[in-house]
Amino acid sequence: MPELPEVETVRQGLRQLVLNKKIRNVRVLYPKIINGDTDIFIETVEGLTIKEIGRRGKYLIFNFNEGTSLVSHLRMEGKYFVRQTGDEIEKHTHIIFEFTDGKQLRYNDVRKFGRMELVRTDKVNDLKGIKKLGPEPTETDFDLENFTNKLKNKNKMIKPALLDQTLVAGLGNIYADEVLWMSKINPETPARHLEKKEISILRNAIIAELAKAVKAGGTTIRSYTNAFENSGEFQFELNAYGKTGEPCSRCGTLIKKIVVAQRGTHYCPNCQKVE
DNA sequence: TTAGCTGTTCAGCT
């Protein structure tokens, strides 16, 4: 499920549901979700209170009191639900945080790809995955000149370059296809061949598209729901992803699906011509 | 039924 807009939507929902709740105990049903020692994880988290929930790229960051943080990545299908203690434990529930008020925060992940790790709050930015992240895709953080320079030194095609999180944080397969369609750039274009003007258009499309998707509550393709278990609405605004064989909304040419760097890639062969 | 697909990241290799 989760690219930046979905993670952000989850974050906003969780803030409303679990902020300032104190954890009474933790149950780990599938230890591989946790990076590091499970016993230490449980011991450390019990008794802590969730003071704030942040996000960096696609990473959710729970900040507790006592300078402890939990960094959580949902990968493909991770979800958080809130339940009452005693409610039936659904299939694919792997971690349960029980609060002192009788509510529970449950981590559910069909494919078990998600990971979470405890770290000192002042060390969050040193985590391997977070350390390498590029800027957040916002007008203030995402600098055009810096983006341009990095693209110039990339030997990859533009699509996998956008996915690798170091140029800009938060894009996944869906939004990468969408922003390239918006920018009329062919996904197989070598990143270093992009012209100045194209790069500027691409940057603006990334900022605008992700902001729009956050506003719509994210995209629900298969299974994504937010913390309230609602679907997102942005799938109704997609123009390329999943539109294989449908007419391009700009020119009517049928959207084509190819594989680029092992990822399904959707584009308009007419609007997004090879340079 | 079986094979192939799926929204992510990382290790291990060249």
Next chain:
DNA sequence: GAGCTGAACAGCTA
């Protein structure tokens, strides 16, 4: 260091 490949896992679809 950078780029490519396959692996982690389960369920859905053709």
